[in-house]
Amino acid sequence: MTVYWLVWDAAAHWIVERLTAEGALPHTARLRAAGITAAARPPAPNCQTPPSLATLFTGTWPERHGVTGFRIPGTGGRVEESAAAFAPGRCAAPPVWRTAAEAGLRTAAVHVPWTIGADGEAEPGLDVAVEAYSDRIDRQAALPLDGGPQHFAVGPHPLDVTPEGDRIRVRSGARSVALGEQDADWRQLRFGTDSGVWLRTVVSGGRRFLLRTGAWRPRVVGHDRALTDAVAETLPVFAGEGIGPTYRTGGLGPRLVDGGDGSAEDLFVSSMACVHRSFEAPARTVLARHTADLVVIYLPTTDDLGHELIGWCDPKSAAHRPDVADRIWRHVRTVYGWADRLLGAVLDRARGQDTVLLGADHGIAGTAWTVHPNEVLISAGLAARTPDGALDPARSSVLYHPADNGSLWVNHQDLPGGCVPRSDAGALLDRAESVLRAMTEPGGGRLATAGFAPSPGGDPAVVRHVLFDPDFLPTAQLRPDHAVIAPSRKPGAHITNNGDPRLHAIFAARGPGLTPGADLGTVDNTVPAQVALHQLGLGPADRARPLLPDTPARRVCTAT
Structure with missing residues (x-):
């Protein structure tokens, strides 16, 4: 018996519901008809990917697993310092595969965090662990071509570009690829044996560009040598994200919402195909x-797409664009369709006594505005700038944390470099909360903040979380013009969770004991881990018990 767990990043329940109703996700419909389905509440106050995955995989909330954003403030040092959430050992609660390993069960994990230790070896019980995000070489780029030989670099790797008639040849060491303007697909170019990029040429604004994805060094480790070798041999060049930043700034030509003809969206989504193949x-x-007894597979493409496009299709968002929504939705249907086909492969692989789970870490909502809380705090005299215009934590009594996880921190004197008495922290946070509550959208009365909350596991006397309205994308960055709120170039986000149902994740599962066609309504996103453990025979789980039959735990023997 095997439990298969497929995770689509940012696969919102509202998006999956609409696509399934349209018939665009036949395998998702097949899974939901055969088992249970629900909308799953992500963690709060922060529902970025790391805390949301930690909640999904451990079945616990941030108070227990300790992951509060992409970077975690309060891990020692000065007030502005933070630690990487995906670092080995950073998740304090045991994920399902660790609990399984303690029972003698084995796991295969594809691009799942916290499966490789600080020593670079797979965690106990991992037959194979594939991971690449922790070793980024360089970000994506659009490189202008001038018609002659040119030299670019991807991190430490030089690229030589030379014309060949109406084509160009791109070389890295002894490897090369030829690219033409009419080529509709991306080509792989490897650097040595462990990394590379995907390449394509395009003409935009009358100029020719070489588009390339970012570059990472993937790792494939594990305790099943045959499986590890097989995975390593079949890895394509790894692309961890599409060319969203270039699309967002108009580097692929004008976007549909800016008067474009749709070619920029076509190019962006074509880069997502490289990610999906990876x-x-x-x-x-x-x-x-x-x-293995447990197979966990992670896909990021639904999240990458959502950040760049979903707001224009979100009728509850001020970013909604009815004039282009149907054309944008076509791309949403395409990318979710790729994910659905992989779910179909999982369902086809699963046998009668196997369990298949489909989940997501969180949902996603449209964003119309970017909000700069530190600009407000500076205006109120609570924070300060450096002479060159950056945030100056050393002279700030309260700051919106550079970790961008939604938290306000008091720079009190118990911290290295702290500048205010700790006894003043409560009053300072109250004052910061008061001025932030007054932020509204330009030309309207919609409030940027939806509330405030304590910090999970943190000291409520010195830290407080801001819950932003989903239409407001917060950033710790300052602006040269000191504007507090400006139009957002990124129309989809999921940073703080104020309870908006658009941030609910999809959850569906079929397997022994799971009632076919049962809609559970809304559940906590701690439930999928409890269901997975129950189906692995690792004991009844309190949160899962109302959803599952009261069956005895499967007996598991550890090999000797």
């Missing part, structure tokens, strides 16, 4: 060859 290949190898 994740699908190891997933299919694992599905074909594993003997």
Whole structure:
């Protein structure tokens, strides 16, 4: 018996509901008809990917697992310092695969965090662990071509570009690819044996550009040598994200919402196909060859797409654009369709007594505005700038934290470099809360903040979380013009969770004991881990008990 767990990043329940109703996700419909389905509440006050994945995989809230954003403030040092959330050991609660390993069960994990230790080896019980995000070489880029030989670099790797008639040849060491303006697909170019980029040429604004994805060094480790070798041999060049930043700034030509003809969206989504191939290949190898008890597969493409496009299709958002929404939704349907086909492969691989779970870490909502809380705090005399215009934490009594996880911190004197008495922290936070509550959208009365909350596991006397309205994307950055709120170039986000149902994740599962066609309504996103453990025979789980039959735990023996 195997539990298969497929995770689509930012697969919002509202998006999946609409696509399933349209018939665009046949395998999702097949799974939901065969088992249970629900909308799943992500963690609060922060629902960025790391805390949301930690909640999903451990079945606990941030108070227990300790992950409060992409970066975690309050981990020692000065007030502005923070630690990487995906670092080995940073998740304090045991994920499902660790609990499984303690019972003698084995796991295969494809691009799942916290599966590789600080020593670079797979965690106990991991037959294979594939991971790449922790070693980024360089970000994506659009490189202008002038018609002659040119030299670019991707991190430490030089690229030589030379014309060949109506094509160009791009070289890295002994490897090269030829690219033409009419080529509709991206090409891989490897750097040595462990990294590379995907390349494509395009003409935009009368100029020719070489588009390239970012570059990462993937790792494939594990305790099943045959499976590990098989996965490593079939890995394509890894692309961890599409060319969203270039699309967002008009580098692919004007976006549909800016008067474009749709070609910029086509190019952006074509880069997402490179990302999907990077994740699908190891997933299919694992599905074909594993003997594990638990298989966990992560896909980021639904999140990447959502950040760049979803707001224009979100009728509850001020970013909604009815004039282009149908054309944008076509791309949403395409990318979710890729994910659905991989779910189909999982369902086809699963046997009668196996369990298949589909989940997401969180949902996503449209964002119309970018908000700069530190500009307000500076105006109120609570924070300060450096002479060159950056935030000066050393002279700030309260700051919106550079970790961008929604938290306000008092720079009290118990911290290195602190500047105010700790006894003043409560009054300072109250004052900061008061001035932030007054932020409204330009030309309207809509409030940027939806409330305030204590920090999970933090000291409420010195830290407080801001819950932003989903239409307001917060950033710790300052602006040269000192504007507090400006139009957002990124129309989808999920930073703080004020309870908006658009931030609810999809959850569905079928397997022994799971009632076919049962809609559970809204549940906590701690439930999927409890269901996975129950189906693995690792004991009844209190949160899962109302959803599952009262069956005895499966007996598990540890091999000797």
